[in-house]
Amino acid sequence: MAFPMYNTVKKYTVKKEESGPKLRLIYCVTKLATDKDDIETEPILVCRNLAQIKMVFKPSNYSLSLKMAMQMKRNELAKTIFPPVKITCGENPGEFYCSDEWLELLIHLKTADTTILCFSYDDERGYIRDNMLTYMFEVNIEAQLVPKSATMPTASPVTNLLYLDEEFTDFQLQGTDGNVPIHKSVLLAHNDMAKTMLRDGKWEETKNGCMKIDKASVETLNHLKAYMYLEILPEEGLEPLLLIASCYLMEKLRNDCIAKVARTLKEENIERLVEFACENNMPDLVMAIISNKT
Structure with a gap:
């Protein structure tokens, strides 16, 4: 009877099935009973390439058992988004949030599905009799996109996809250090001033397909884009957004920024924010600050 050689067997295979935000992964893992090393898979992109995940299979103290842990971290594209990922594995559901560092969550522990007698080769000991364990x-x-702050509503799946699309954008927001691509229809839905300018046809923005936003950085314009598509506000950098909202008469953005400034107000920032409000004629911001502290 011929016994298999473990050295010729792949340590794991994976079948991937993806449908919208849902991803199904089926792993077949093989290892020797005496092997105490972890098996780490290649990263897989999820959530429209905003995050990546990988599995780590670890030997357990229990006989013939293997632990499966999932590691996740977000990509550069997700700087303004904090996507939570709902994980289910058998009867052990779990949920955790990806960040800029690899995070790990133990999601399953199981015994071997099959055990096969095999041989492996060691340079010092030669052929070794062992058991090859297989796990399924x-x-x-x-994977779902939601704002960092639970105070803002989650966008619909359609606007999530539009936010990530750059191939079919038809307009640009021009900042001091670069441009941010957007869909003209999304801009016009949020800005009546832009709608008037583009409808007129005489403005330079109509001909160039680009609107210059004075004194706004690309970072600020990305925050503006995230707000228009996803209704997400950044944790920091609200003052530049307030200036844009005031200049371009975006009342909802202005009100949401003021509400968040007041809600997240820190003692050491009060003087600076009151000075900013006075310099830029924002009495409603001053009132929000005062109301929050009384």
């Missing part, structure tokens, strides 16, 4: 893991992942 299935993990279902749902």
